[in-house]
Amino acid sequence: MKETAGTRPEFVVVGVLSKPHGIRGELKVYSYAERPESFQEYARLLLSPDQGEHQTAYEVERARVLGRQVILKLKGCDDRNTAETLVGQTLWVGNEELPPLEAGEFYLYELEGKEAVSEDGRHLGQVRRVLTSDTQDLLAIDHQGKEVLVPLVAAFLVSHDATRVVLRLPPGLLEINS
CATH class of the missing domain: 2.30.30.240 (PRC-barrel domain)
Incomplete structure (x- = not known):
């Protein structure tokens, strides 16, 4: 995940899974995105417990926004017990999935x-x-x-x-x- 100044990394951190939401495998996300609704556009996320060294890909079934919070449903995460095993993991998205920027905007990375x-x-x-x-x-x-x-x-x-x-x-x- 190393990069040099001025280059675009292959993957970018977009949030962290903060806790389970309900009993059907949904998770609350602490979003780093300025616009949390960006999560509704991601088809796939990578999860990592260790700053990106070991990543596991998940398809996004759905994402909904409640204020600044994102409620995320990942394919294969169908119950609260499974969701609890994912809490604390960092969420990464491929740079090709990042939303386009408006004039004068930039990504923090x-x-x-x-x-x-x-x-x-x-x-x-x-x-x-x-x-x-x-x-x-x-x-x-x-x-x-x-x-x-x-x-x-x-x-x-x-x-x-x-x-x-x-x-x-x-x-x-x-x-x-x-």
């Missing part, structure tokens, strides 16, 4: 591996990963051997290209993280 620089050109480090949550997405940047977390908000993200992420950070943010 596109930032990973790029050099982070300030608006004035100062090297900040390399973006190692993007952490997602309900409240705030964060860039994890390797800054002078330490991991620095930077909120991924429009006010801080100036631009990005094939190799760099340009950030406008408030004074003291790097020092707070150090």
Whole structure:
């Protein structure tokens, strides 16, 4: 699953199975997608208990959205006991199944591996990963051997290209993280 900056990975993490839903094998999904309804378009998902090293493919029977939650039914998962064995697994989708983007949009994985620089050109480090949550997405940047977390908000993200992420950070943010 290694990639270099500017390349599109073969598979992308789209969520994690959080708990069973009911007795018929459905599962609640903690979705990383900005638009959870994207799950309704996926024909197949890969499940992995260990960050993608060992993946098992499942056909999607159906997916429905309840607020930010996705209720997912996978082919072959027909009862609560089977669903419970899948809880905690990461969901991956092939990049060919990702929905098309609107103008100005990008996928968060596109930032990973790029050099982070300030608006004035100062090297900040390399973006190692993007952490997602309900409240705030964060860039994890390797800054002078330490991991620095930077909120991924429009006010801080100036631009990005094939190799760099340009950030406008408030004074003291790097020092707070150090």
